[in-house]
Amino acid sequence: xxxxxxxxxxxxxxxxxxxxxxxxxxxxxxxxxxxxxxxxxxxxxxxxxxxxxxxxxxxxxxxxxxxxxxxxxxxxxxxxxxxxxxxxxxxxxxxxxxxxxxxxxxxxxxxxxxxxxxxxxxxxxxxxxxxxxxxxxxxxxxxxxxxxxxxxxxxxxxxxxxxxxxxxxxxxxxxxxxxxxxxxxxxxxxxxxxxxxxxxxxxxxxxxxxxxxxxxxxxxxxxxxxxxxxxxxxxxxxxxxxxxxxxxxxxxxxxxxxxxxxxxxxxxxxxxxxxxxxxxxxxxxxxxxxxxxxxxxxxxxxxxxxxxxxxxxxxxxxxxxxxxxxxxxxxxxxxxxxxxxxxxxxxxxxxxxxxxxxxxxxxxxxxxxxx
Amino acid sequence: xxxxxxxxxxxxxxxxxxxxxxxxxxxxxxxxxxxxxxxxxxxxxxxxxxxxxxxxxxxxxxxxxxxxxxxxxxxxxxxxxxxxxxxxxxxxxxxxxxxxxxxxxxxxxxxxxxxxxxxxxxxxxxxxxxxxxxxxxxxxxxxxxxxxxxxxxxxxxxxxxxxxxxxxxxxxxxxxxxxxxxxxxxxxxxxxxxxxxxxxxxxxxxxxxxxxxxxxxxxxxxxxxxxxxxxxxxxxxxxxxxxxxxxxxxxxxxxxxxxxxxxxxxxxxxxxxxxxxxxxxxxxxxxxxxxxxxxxxxxxxxxxxxxxxxxxxxxxxxxxxxxxxxxxxxxxxxxxxxxxxxxxxxxxxxxxxxxxxxxxxxxxxxxxxxxxxxxxxxxxxxxxxxxxxxxxxxxxxxxxxxxxxxxxxxxxxxxxxxxxxxxxxxxxxxxxxxxxxxxxxxxxxxxxxxxxxxxxxx
Numbered sequence: 119x120x121x122x123x124x125x126x127x128x129x130x131x132x133x134x135x136x137x138x139x140x141x142x143x144x145x146x147x148x149x150x151x152x153x154x155x156x157x158x159x160x161x162x163x164x165x166x167x168x169x170x171x172x173x174x175x176x177x178x179x180x181x182x183x184x185x186x187x188x189x190x191x192x193x194x195x196x197x198x199x200x201x202x203x204x205x206x207x208x209x210x211x212x213x214x215x216x217x218x219x220x221x222x223x224x225x226x227x228x229x230x231x232x233x234x235x236x237x238x239x240x241x242x243x244x245x246x247x248x249x250x251x252x253x254x255x256x257x258x259x260x261x262x263x264x265x266x267x268x269x270x271x272x273x274x275x276x277x278x279x280x281x282x283x284x285x286x287x288x289x290x291x292x293x294x295x296x297x298x299x300x301x302x303x304x305x306x307x308x309x310x311x312x313x314x315x316x317x318x319x320x321x322x323x324x325x326x327x328x329x330x331x332x333x334x335x336x337x338x339x340x341x342x343x344x345x346x347x348x349x350x351x352x353x354x355x356x357x358x359x360x361x362x363x364x365x366x367x368x369x370x371x372x373x374x375x376x377x378x379x380x381x382x383x384x385x386x387x388x389x390x391x392x393x394x395x396x397x398x399x400x401x402x403x404x405x406x407x408x409x410x411x412x413x414x415x416x417x418x419x420x421x422x423x424x425x426x427x428x429x430x431x432x433x434x435x436x437x438x439x440x441x442x443x444x445x446x447x448x449x450x451x452x453x454x455x456x457x458x459x460x461x462x463x464x465x466x467x468x469x470x471x472x473x474x475x476x477x478x479x480x481x482x483x484x485x486x487x488x489x
Numbered sequence: 490x491x492x493x494x495x496x497x498x499x500x501x502x503x504x505x506x507x508x509x510x511x512x513x514x515x516x517x518x519x520x521x522x523x524x525x526x527x528x529x530x531x532x533x534x535x536x537x538x539x540x541x542x543x544x545x546x547x548x549x550x551x552x553x554x555x556x557x558x559x560x561x562x563x564x565x566x567x568x569x570x571x572x573x574x575x576x577x578x579x580x581x582x583x584x585x586x587x588x589x590x591x592x593x594x595x596x597x598x599x600x601x602x603x604x605x606x607x608x609x610x611x612x613x614x615x616x617x618x619x620x621x622x623x624x625x626x627x628x629x630x631x632x633x634x635x636x637x638x639x640x641x642x643x644x645x646x647x648x649x650x651x652x653x654x655x656x657x658x659x660x661x662x663x664x665x666x667x668x669x670x671x672x673x674x675x676x677x678x679x680x681x682x683x684x685x686x687x688x689x690x691x692x693x694x695x696x697x698x699x700x701x702x703x704x705x706x707x708x709x710x711x712x713x714x715x716x717x718x719x720x721x722x723x724x725x726x727x728x729x730x731x732x733x734x735x736x737x738x739x740x741x742x743x744x745x746x747x748x749x750x751x752x753x754x755x756x757x758x759x760x761x762x763x764x765x766x767x768x769x770x771x772x773x774x775x776x777x778x779x780x781x782x783x784x785x786x787x788x789x790x791x792x793x794x795x796x797x798x799x800x801x802x803x804x805x806x807x808x809x810x811x812x813x814x815x816x817x818x819x820x821x822x823x824x825x826x827x828x829x830x831x832x833x834x835x836x837x838x839x840x841x842x843x844x845x846x847x848x849x850x851x852x853x854x855x856x857x858x859x860x861x862x863x864x865x866x867x868x869x870x871x872x873x874x875x876x877x878x879x880x881x882x883x884x885x886x887x888x889x890x891x892x893x894x895x896x897x898x899x900x901x902x903x904x905x906x907x908x909x910x911x912x913x914x915x916x917x918x919x920x921x922x923x924x925x926x927x928x929x930x931x932x933x934x935x936x937x938x939x940x941x942x943x944x945x946x947x
Contacts, residue, residue: 128691136776150695150875239776241767241872247595302936307869313768314871470695471777471874 124148132161136239136474139484143461145473152473155465157458162488170437170448175201175415176275178448183269185450186486188231189429191217191224191260194273197448199354199424200435201275204417210406213277214356219398220263220272222391223290226297227256228429229384229391232481236381237308239478240317245308252300255293262286275415277408287399294392301389309385318381319372322464322476329375332460336431336453337387338480341367341380348427360397362390377479384481414443430454430481450489454482509606513589516608520582522853524575525654529845532657533836534564542836572649572660580800581611587799587864594868618792626785630687637684638786638793644676645797645804651727652807655817655849656827659728666727667719667812671712674763674804677797678704681765681772681782684794688785696781700772703878704763710886711759714752717897718742718812721749731816732824736851738919739912743813746908748896750915753813755890757859760805762878765798767867774872806859810852817852819844 130136130143137143140161146153166185170178182197183190195217202209209217234249257267262283264272272279308314324334329342339346347364349357365386367379417439425434431453440446457480465473533539540561544554585600585608592599600607625634650673651666653659663669678701685697719725721742722733734741743753762769773781783794810816818824822844830840873881 126691135779237871241770241774241776242870244591244595244868247597251596299936303933306933308871311871313873316877317871317874469874469876471774471872474777 125153130155130473131158137477137484138235138482139487141482141484141487143473143477145465145470147470150469150471152465152468152470154462155468155473156462159455159458159484159487162484164485164489166489167448167450170445172444174443175417175445176413178445179273179275180269180271183271184485185489186428186430186433186452186454186483187268188483189224189228190268190270191221191272192426192428193433194270195221195355196424196426196428196433196435196450197437198273198275199426200422200437201415201417203422203424204420204437204439205275205411205415207276207409207411209277209355209409211356211403212281212405213407213409215398215402216278216282216407217273218356218360219290219395219402220260220270220278222394222398223256223260224270225391225429226388227253227260229388230256232384232429233304233308233381236475236478236481237314239474240314242308242311242314245304248304248307252297255296259286259289259293262289274408274411276411277406281407282402290395290399294396297392298389301385304385309382315371315378317471318378318475318479319376321372321377321472322468322479323373324375324460324464326375328460328463332463333456334431334460335456336427336429337383338380338431338453338457340365341383341479342375343367343369343379348425348432352425354424354426356398357394359401360394362394362397365390377475380479380481416441416443428453430483430486431456452486452489454480454484454486457482458487512606512608513586516582517586517857518850518853520578522849524571524578525658525849526846528568528571529655529658529842529849531564531568532845535568537561539836540564568660573646576645576649576800576803577796579803580796580798581615583799583802583860584614584795585611586861587867590861590864591868594865615792618789621788623788623790624785626689628689629785630689633683633687634785635790637680637687638790638797639680640683641677641680641797642793644674644678644680645800647673647676648804652804653727653731653811653816654852655845656824657845658849662726662728664729665725667715667725667730670727670804670808671708671715674801675704675708677763677801680794680797684786685782688782690785692778692780692784693782696772696774696778696784699774699778699875700765700782702875703765703769703771706879706882707759707762707769707886710755710882710890711763713887713890713894714756714759715808715812717746717749717752717893720894720897720901721746723901727811727816731811731818734815734818736815736818736820736822738815738916739909740818741813741815741912741916744915744919745912746897746900747911747915748893748900749813751889752893752897753809755886755893756812757805757809759882759886760808761863761866762882764801764805764863766802766805766863768870768873769878770867770872771875771878776872802860802863803856805863806856807852809859810855814855816855817848819847819851822847 125146125148128145128147130145132140132142142158142161143155144158145155164184166181169181173181179194179197182193186193230249230253234246237245237249260270261267263286264270264280324342326342326344329339329344334342343366345364345366348354350362350364365383367374367383369376369379370382371378419439419441421436421438423434423436425432432451433453434451436447436449436451437445438447461476464476468476534543537557540557588610589599589607600610603609603613625631648670650660651663651669653662681700681704682697685693685700688694718730722730724730724733738744742749744750765772773783778784783791786794827841827844827848830838830844832838832841
C-alpha cells in the first residue's frame with residue numbers, strides 16, 4: 119500500500135506486546151486514526167499439517183497440542199474424533215466423559231488467559247496475573263490427570279490415556295466452587311470497570327451478517343448474537359447428556375457484537391463449562407477408558423471430518439486415509455485463522471488503541487493461525 | 490487449594506508477614522525522611538552567625554577568617570546535594586514500594602530477595618542500568634537523543650526548590666512558589682517531545698505527540714484548580730498556603746470549601762495525567778506503543794526517564810498535600826507554638842527540633858498516602874483512549890475547574906464560622922465514605938468463598 123502525505127505505515131509486530139504471538143499487522147494510519155490494517159501472517163508456520171502425513175495416526179497426537187497450545191485438550195479431542203470416524207471406532211462412555219471434563223477445564227483455563235490478556239491489552243495489568251493464578255490451579259489439576267501442564271497429549275485414538283487420579287473429583291469441585299464466586303470478584307475488578315467498558319463498548323461492532331459472511335466461529339460468532347455452539351448443535355462426545363447454556367452477545371454495554379460482548383461471552387462461558395464439569399463428574403460412568411485399537415492402525419481408504427468446539431471456535435480436522443499407516447492428508451481449520459480475515463475491514467476508522475482491543479477480543483493464538 | 494512454590498519454604502516474607510509489612514512501611518518513611526533530617530540538623534548553619542558561633546566554641550576565629558564564605562558555601566553545597574539526591578532516593582525506594590504493593594495486589598511474590606525483603610533491589614536495578622550498553626539508534630539525532638533525559642531531569646529537580654518538607658525545611662520559600670512549580674515541572678514534557686523526535690522511531694514519535702498533547706491539555710485544569718487554594722490563602726508562597734490552613738482535617742482547604750474539595754480531585758486527576766501515570770499512561774502505553782517515547786532508550790538514559798516518572802509522584806503528592814491537605818501542619822500545634830519553642834539563642838532548642846521533625850513526619854505520611862493511592866490506581870485501572878483522555882480534560886475538568894474558581898471568588902467573602910461548619914460537615918462526610926468503603930471491601934472479600942489460591946507475599 120502507498121500512504122498519502124499525511125499517512126504513515128507502521129508495523130504492529132511481528133514483535134509487539136499485544137499481537138498475541140508472532141503476527142504482523144501492517145497498519146496505515148493518519149495520526150491516531152487507522153485507515154486500514156492488514157494482518158500479515160505466516161511467521162509461525164511450522165508445516166504441522168504436512169507432518170500429519172508422515173508420522174502415523176497415533177504419532178500425530180502430540181503435534182495437535184502445538185496447534186493450539188492454550189487449549190491443547192480440545193485440539194487433541196478433535197483429531198482423535200476424526201481418526202475414530204475413519205476407523206469406525208466406538209469410544210467407551212467413560213472416555214467420552216473424561217474428554218468432556220478435561221476439555222471443559224481446558225476451556226476455562228484458556229478463557230482465563232483470553233480475558234486476562236485482553237484486560238492487559240486495555241492497560242490494566244492486575245487482572246492478567248489474577249487470571250494466570252486461576253489458570254495455575256487448573257494446570258495443577260490437569261497435571262494430576264495426565265502429567266503435563268501445557269501440551270497435554272491426553273486424548274488417544276479410541277479413548278484417553280489416563281484414568282481419574284485419586285481425590286481428583288473433590289479438588290475439581292473445590293475449584294469450581296471457588297471459580298463461581300471468583301467470577302463475581304472478577305467482574306468487580308475489570309468487567310464492569312467504567313474505563314474498561316468505555317474502551318470496549320461500541321468498538322468494532324460486528325453485525326450478525328458480517329460475522330457469518332466472514333466465517334467467524336466460536337465465541338467471536340456468539341459475541342455477534344448468533345447462538346451456534348458445536349457442542350450443543352452437533353452433539354458430539356458426551357455433550358448431548360449435559361444441560362448447559364450458550365451465552366451470546368446481547369449488547370448490554372453498547373451494540374450487539376462489540377468488543378465488550380465478545381469479552382463477556384468468554385466470561386459467561388467459563389460458568390457454563392463449570393456446569394458441564396459438575397454434571398459430568400456426577401454422572402461419570404464406570405468402565406474402560408480405551409477402545410481396542412491396533413498399535414499402528416490402518417484405516418480403510420476414505421476421508422473423515424470432525425468438528426469440535428475449541429476454545430477459539432469451531433476446530434475442524436479433515437483426515438484422508440489411503441489404507442497405509444500414515445494419513446494421506448491432514449487439514450485443520452481453526453478459529454484464530456478465521457478471525458484474521460475480518461480485521462482489514464473492521465480496522466478501518468478505528469483508533470490505534472481500538473485495534474489492540476479488536477485483536478484482543480478475537481482471542482487469537484498465533485500458532486493456531488499459521489499451524 | 491494452595492499452590493506451593495520452591496520459594497515458599499525459604500521466603501522470609503512468608504514466615505514473617507507482619508514484620509515484612511512493618512519493614513516496608515519503615516523503609517518507605519525512613520529513607521527519604523532521614524535525608525531531610527540531615528537537612529534539618531544543618532538548618533541553623535544556613536546563617537553565617539551560627540557558623541561563627543560553632544567556630545568560637547571550637548576556638549577558631551572564623552569571623553575574621555578569609556575562609557568564612559568558603560565554609561558557608563560548603564555547607565550550602567552539601568544541603569543542595571541532599572535535595573537533589575532526594576529525588577534519586579525517593580524514586581528508588583518508590584520503585585521497590587510499588588513493586589511490593591503490586592506483588593501484593595497481583596497475588597504474586599514481588600521483590601523479596603536482595604537485602605531485607607528485597608529492599609536492595611532498587612540499588613541493584615540502578616547498577617544494572619549503569620552497566621547496560623548505551624545504545625543510540627543509527628538514524629537518531631544523536632545530540633537531541635542524548636539531551637532529552639536531561640530536560641526531564643531538570644523538570645524533576647527544579648520544583649524541589651519550593652517544595653516544603655516541614656515547618657522550616659524548604660530550600661527557598663519563593664513568593665511566587667506555586668507559579669514557579671507549575672512552570673518548571675513543565676520541562677518534563679520537553680524531554681518527552683525531544684526524545685520522541687530524536688529517536689527517529691514511529692512508536693516513539695506517537696508517544697511523544699501523545700505526551701505533548703496530554704501534558705499541555707491537563708496543565709490548564711491543573712492550573713485553574715491550583716488557583717482555588719491560592720485564592721483562599723491569598724498568597725502564592727507554598728509555605729504561606731500551608732500556614733493559612735490548620736492541622737485538623739476540617740482546617741484543610743479541601744474540606745473548608747466545597748469548591749476546593751472538587752478542585753482537589755481535579756488537581757489530582759490532572760497531575761496524574763501530567764505525570765503519565767495510569768489511567769493516563771498513554772505516552773508510553775506498553776500494549777499499544779511498545780514503550781512510547783522511550784522505546785529506543787537503554788542503559789542509564791532510560792534509568793533517568795524512569796526516575797523522573799517515579800520521583801514525579803512525590804511532586805504530585807506533595808503539591809496536593811501542600812495546597813489542599815494542610816501540608817505539614819501538626820494537629821493541635823500552631824505555628825506560633827513552634828516559633829516560641831525556638832528560643833532566642835543562635836541555636837534552636839531541642840523542643841523546636843522535635844516539633845520540626847514531627848511536622849516533617851506529618852508531611853511525609855500525607856504525601857506517601859497519596860503516592861500509595863497513585864500506585865493503587867495504577868495497578869487497578871485500565872488505560873483510557875486518546876479521545877477519551879482529551880474529552881475528559883476539555884469537557885469535564887476545565888469547566889469544572891472554572892466553576893470551582895468562580896465559586897471560590899465568592900466563598901472568600903463568606904465569614905469564618907461558615908468555613909468551620911463546612912469543614913466539619915465535609916470531613917465527617919469523607920470519614921463516613923471511608924467507613925462505607927471499608928465495610929464494602931469486607932463484604933466483597935467475604936463473598937468470594939471456596940479455596941483461595943494464595944501466593945501473596947505479605
